Amino acid sequence: MNRERIYLDHAAGSSLGLRVRAEMDRVLGWSGAAPSGGHREGREAREELTKARGRVADFLGAKDAEGVIFTSGGTEAVQSGIRGWGEAVGKGTLYLSSMEHPAVESAARQLEKKGFGLVRIPVDGEGKLRWEAVKGLSGEGLVCVHLAHHDLGTVQNLSEAKRFAERTGAKLFLDGTHGAGWVSLDVEKVGADLVALSGHRLGGPKGVGALWIRSGTRWMSWLEGGRQEGDRRAGTENLSAIVGFGVAAEEWRKDGEERRKQSGKAQKILADGILKKVHTAKLHGTKLGAERSPAHLAFSFKGLEAESLALVLDRVGLAVRGGSGCVTREMKIPPAMKAIGAKEGEARALILFTLGLNSQAEQMEEAVTRVAEGVDRLTKALPGSRE
Amino acid sequence: MNRERIYLDHAAGSSLGLRVRAEMDRVLGWSGAAPSGGHREGREAREELTKARGRVADFLGAKDAEGVIFTSGGTEAVQSGIRGWGEAVGKGTLYLSSMEHPAVESAARQLEKKGFGLVRIPVDGEGKLRWEAVKGLSGEGLVCVHLAHHDLGTVQNLSEAKRFAERTGAKLFLDGTHGAGWVSLDVEKVGADLVALSGHRLGGPKGVGALWIRSGTRWMSWLEGGRQEGDRRAGTENLSAIVGFGVAAEEWRKDGEERRKQSGKAQKILADGILKKVHTAKLHGTKLGAERSPAHLAFSFKGLEAESLALVLDRVGLAVRGGSGCVTREMKIPPAMKAIGAKEGEARALILFTLGLNSQAEQMEEAVTRVAEGVDRLTKALPGSRE
Numbered sequence: 001m002n003r004e005r006i007y008l009d010h011a012a013g014s015s016l017g018l019r020v021r022a023e024m025d026r027v028l029g030w031s032g033a034a035p036s037g038g039h040r041e042g043r044e045a046r047e048e049l050t051k052a053r054g055r056v057a058d059f060l061g062a063k064d065a066e067g068v069i070f071t072s073g074g075t076e077a078v079q080s081g082i083r084g085w086g087e088a089v090g091k092g093t094l095y096l097s098s099m100e101h102p103a104v105e106s107a108a109r110q111l112e113k114k115g116f117g118l119v120r121i122p123v124d125g126e127g128k129l130r131w132e133a134v135k136g137l138s139g140e141g142l143v144c145v146h147l148a149h150h151d152l153g154t155v156q157n158l159s160e161a162k163r164f165a166e167r168t169g170a171k172l173f174l175d176g177t178h179g180a181g182w183v184s185l186d187v188e189k190v191g192a193d194l195v196a197l198s199g200h201r202l203g204g205p206k207g208v209g210a211l212w213i214r215s216g217t218r219w220m221s222w223l224e225g226g227r228q229e230g231d232r233r234a235g236t237e238n239l240s241a242i243v244g245f246g247v248a249a250e251e252w253r254k255d256g257e258e259r260r261k262q263s264g265k266a267q268k269i270l271a272d273g274i275l276k277k278v279h280t281a282k283l284h285g286t287k288l289g290a291e292r293s294p295a296h297l298a299f300s301f302k303g304l305e306a307e308s309l310a311l312v313l314d315r316v317g318l319a320v321r322g323g324s325g326c327v328t329r330e331m332k333i334p335p336a337m338k339a340i341g342a343k344e345g346e347a348r349a350l351i352l353f354t355l356g357l358n359s360q361a362e363q364m365e366e367a368v369t370r371v372a373e374g375v376d377r378l379t380k381a382l383p384g385s386r387e
Numbered sequence: 388m389n390r391e392r393i394y395l396d397h398a399a400g401s402s403l404g405l406r407v408r409a410e411m412d413r414v415l416g417w418s419g420a421a422p423s424g425g426h427r428e429g430r431e432a433r434e435e436l437t438k439a440r441g442r443v444a445d446f447l448g449a450k451d452a453e454g455v456i457f458t459s460g461g462t463e464a465v466q467s468g469i470r471g472w473g474e475a476v477g478k479g480t481l482y483l484s485s486m487e488h489p490a491v492e493s494a495a496r497q498l499e500k501k502g503f504g505l506v507r508i509p510v511d512g513e514g515k516l517r518w519e520a521v522k523g524l525s526g527e528g529l530v531c532v533h534l535a536h537h538d539l540g541t542v543q544n545l546s547e548a549k550r551f552a553e554r555t556g557a558k559l560f561l562d563g564t565h566g567a568g569w570v571s572l573d574v575e576k577v578g579a580d581l582v583a584l585s586g587h588r589l590g591g592p593k594g595v596g597a598l599w600i601r602s603g604t605r606w607m608s609w610l611e612g613g614r615q616e617g618d619r620r621a622g623t624e625n626l627s628a629i630v631g632f633g634v635a636a637e638e639w640r641k642d643g644e645e646r647r648k649q650s651g652k653a654q655k656i657l658a659d660g661i662l663k664k665v666h667t668a669k670l671h672g673t674k675l676g677a678e679r680s681p682a683h684l685a686f687s688f689k690g691l692e693a694e695s696l697a698l699v700l701d702r703v704g705l706a707v708r709g710g711s712g713c714v715t716r717e718m719k720i721p722p723a724m725k726a727i728g729a730k731e732g733e734a735r736a737l738i739l740f741t742l743g744l745n746s747q748a749e750q751m752e753e754a755v756t757r758v759a760e761g762v763d764r765l766t767k768a769l770p771g772s773r774e
Contacts, residue, residue: 007428013421013623021415028408031706032587034400038697039706041394072459072594075612075622103612103621110611200419200623207459207594207625224497225462225490234490235462236400236587238594238628310425319418319426 003317006367010295010356011150011178012321017203017248017357024205024244034236036228045239052246056210059202059249060195061186064215069229070242073209074177074198075103080222080233081173081194081211082107085142086116088218092140093117095170097129099336101150104175108144121145123339126286127154131161136168140218142194143170148179151324151336151352152285153296155183162191171217177201177209181252182260182295193217199241203357204248208241259357264294266361270353271297273368278375280304284342284350295356300342300349301375303382309351313374318367321352390704393754397682397743398537398565399708403631404590404638404744411592411631421623423615432626439633443597446636447582448573456598456616457629461564461585462490464598467609467620468560468581469494472529473503475605479527480504482557484516486723488537491562495531508532510726513673514541518548523555527605529581530557535566538711538723538739539672540683542570549578558604564588564596568639569647569682580604586628590744591635595628646744651681653748657740658684660755665762667691671729671737682743687729687736688762690769696738700761705754708739 016024027048033041035049049070057065071077082094082104094108098120112118117137122130127149143165148155158174165172176185177198187195194217199208211233213219225234252259268288274281280302286292301309310322324334337347353367403411414435420428422436436457444452458464469481469491481495485507499505504524509517514536530552535542545561552559563572564585574582581604586595598620600606612621639646655675661668667689673679688696697709711721724734740754 005427007418007420007426009420009424009426009428012424012429013419013432013626015417015419016415024415025412028403028411028592030402031394032400032402032593033394033396033706037396037399037706038694038709039394039396039701040392041396041706042399045400072463072625073622075610076459079610079612079621101612106611106621198623205415205625205627206419206623207628223463223466224493225466225488234466234493235460236585236593238459238592239400240592241594241625241628307425314426319420319424319428322425 005317005319006363006370007319008353008355008359008367009319009321010359011201011352011354013206014200014203014356015358016205016244017251019251020204020244020247023247024240027240027243035239048239048243049237052242055246055250056197059253060212061188062212063188066230067212067215069211069213069233070237071209071211071233072207072238074196074201077196077198077209077211078103078175078177079107081196082142082144083110084219084222085171085173085194086111086114087220089140091115092142093119093137094142094144095119095121095134096144097121097123097339099123099127099149099339100144100146101175101177104144125340127152127336127340128286129156129161131164134164136164136170141168141170142173143168144173144175146175146178147185148183148293148296149285149336150178151334151350152298152340153293154285155179155291155293158190179293181256182263182293184256184260187212194219199245199248202245202248202252204245205241208238208245210245260294262361263355263359266355266359266364267294267297269361269364270367273365274299274371277368277372280375282346284337284340295354297353299351299353300346301351302349303345304349304375304378306348306350309374309378312378313370316370316374318370318374321354323350392704392706393750393757394706395740395742395746395754396706396708397746398588398739398741400593401587401590401743402745403592404635406638407591407631407634410634411627414627414630422626435626435630436624439629442633442637443584446640447599448575449599450575451602453617454599454602456600456619457624458596458598458620459594459625460596461583461588464583464585464596465490465562465564466494468583468598469529469531470497471606471609472558472560472581473498473501474607476527478502479529480506480524481529481531482506482508482521483531484508484510484726486510486514486536486726487531487533488562488564491531512727514539514723514727515673516543516548518551521551523551523557528555528557529560530555531560531562533562533565534572535570535680535683536672536723537565538721538737539685539727540680541672542566542678542680545577566680568643569650569680571643571647574599581606586632586635589632589635589639591632592628595625595632597632647681649748650742650746653742653746653751654681654684656748656751657754660752661686661758664755664759667762669733671724671727671733682741684740686738686740687733688738689736690732691736691762691765693735693737696761696765699765700757703757703761705757705761708741710737
């Protein structure tokens with residue numbers, strides 16, 4: 001089979017845009033000097049660092065660029081955001097759903113071990129957090145909410161999260177590692193206090209992310225050593241990646257609306273096509289529109305185990321993710337599928353289709369054909385198949 | 388002034404070798420798939436990851452490649468190595484000098500806050516650790532030693548460190564973030580249990596490092612979330628950087644001896660030239676030879692404050708580091724200079740010259756001329772100069 005491959009696992013890892021790569025390459029060709037150097041080479045590096053920081057701040061709509069701390073990626077941004085807040089306040093309560101990304105969940109559990117309380121936010125059948133039912137506790141608090149869910153693609157209502165945080169006197173941590181860019185975001189409007197971003201999910205390189213901290217928020221440095229990032233994140237700056245991230249952020253700021261529109265079109269062709277051609281398909285999470293990331297589809301195919309189907313789809317030239325995008329060893333069933341009340345069979349059948357900046361609407365018809373072909377092949381191969 | 392610049396701040400950040408860059412570029416041009424993907428793109432990424440892991444293990448002389456965990460850099464490798472050991476054992480004693488890199492020092496202090504004891508290893512006038520005077524305590528212990536000192540360039544005697552660790556029943560943590568490559572290393576011969584490496588100090592890219600853990604060593608994951616790196620380090624793998632690091636490690640394994648020899652020659656021209664032409668110069672740490680990294684010189688110039696001299700040297704086309712390579716805010720005087728008993732004036736005058744893989748012996752004569760010129764200019768500019 002010699003078909004051109006279609007790659008729809010962009011949330012796990014995506015290719016670089018041309019300008020991002022060119023700008024990274026420019027910096028990689030330099031002396032390699034660190035921004036801390038007092039020499040000309042160091043000053044040049046420092047200027048690039050400052051420019052990238054400004055670009056990420058602008059992307060976030062943040063007034064204070066100094067609030068941006070570059071990290072090694074989304075995971076570190078999440079972990080240092082939550083654990084750094086916990087270290088700073090000493091004790092308090094975390095408010096989060098039971099379907100957060102493992103980076104958030106494990107940070108919360110680390111704080112729980114130190115005596116923090118965890119209050120779980122209920123989730124409805126589409127994966128939307130239901131704030132109205134939650135009771136806030138006194139003392140320090142951190143509301144942890146994601147922008148778009150990493151498995152379901154469901155977009156959360158941040159105004160409700162913020163209102164709850166205000167009512168409770170808690171700070172608001174936003175996990176934007178999934179959804180940023182694809183979902184419009186302005187941290188000042190949202191009123192977030194801590195925001196985590198992943199570079200590669202914005203079309204930037206891997207190995208870089210950012211934690212934005214609102215000035216005055218209690219927080220302690222998590223990775224200690226040298227004095228980089230204003231004494232807030234030690235370690236030689238990954239300058240080429242930071243520059244690439246900055247460019248990616250700037251492109252989103254400029255082209256975000258158009259990108260969201262185009263991706264939404266491609267997503268619609270894919271989703272509608274699958275639902276039309278494959279009668280065992282079920283879309284999980286919210287329906288297409290403002291409450292779903294335009295880059296994300298979560299399907300189950302009745303009776304087909306996810307990993308097997310993903311392997312068959314790989315054979316017919318379609319790369320997707322079988323099972324949750326990110327689970328810990330103990331999570332045999334994706335927590336999000338459990339949280340929305342999916343049946344166990346559906347939970348085991350979860351297939352994620354995630355679009356990237358280079359996913360073309362034209363490819364989606366062909367992707368649909370391949371999904372139908374793969375489902376058909378696997379169904380026929382199963383013993384006792386009723387097809 | 389239009390002279391070609393000479394860059395001698397390689398320990399802070401260095402340029403990439405041609406093959407390292409080409410291999411990184413090859414991977415950057417791919418789909419960007421994560422090694423966790425079950426599809427063809429993921430398998431290709433996984434093969435690259437495995438190959439790089441093997442190369443780093445070979446470089447270390449480690450029998451067990453699975454012991455290599457890729458991190459975001461040397462700082463994370465150090466922090467997660469020491470703090471991860473501490474989390475795993477719960478309580479015990481750390482043995483370390485008072486001139487370790489801030490990443491080591493701060494990890495030790497974090498554990499001290501949790502009840503761990505700190506025992507300081509004395510240092511002689513050349514920066515060598517004096518193990519014979521140290522008394523081991525009962526219970527769990529971790530001996531923290533560096534391969535080469537980040538400011539002085541002094542190479543430590545690892546056999547003595549290992550003997551002390553064995554006598555005390557402690558594990559041995561080796562901070563190889565400075566010195567690896569430049570100083571021959573075989574973790575099996577040394578008998579180290581945990582080893583931290585920095586990618587960029589080996590000619591690889593920034594944003595990547597490694598923690599090697601001997602099988603069976605008690606240790607707990609420090610960055611949690613996804614299941615990457617065998618559940619030991621969460622976060623999407625920075626594959627292009629890991630591949631570059633692997634190539635850099637392989638090159639060191641093949642060419643290390645020749646590189647050390649060439650660098651030693653260049654270093655000698657620079658050191659001898661400075662000592663001959665600048666009568667106020669003083670070399671700190673060990674003399675040139677096996678006990679000093681061949682890429683590292685620590686000088687003070689009597690009566691000249693380091694930062695001012697570094698600025699003047701920058702003006703005459705020589706990029707060096709003025710002051711310690713890495714200090715925390717509270718360290719007004721580099722701890723190493725204090726530890727070796729340097730006078731306060733000397734400590735404030737510390738200039739680091741660090742060589743890289745592209746530092747040519749031919750450049751060193753010119754570097755000497757520029758040092759002499761810079762010292763002369765600054766000396767004459769000082770009020771009340773006796774020159």
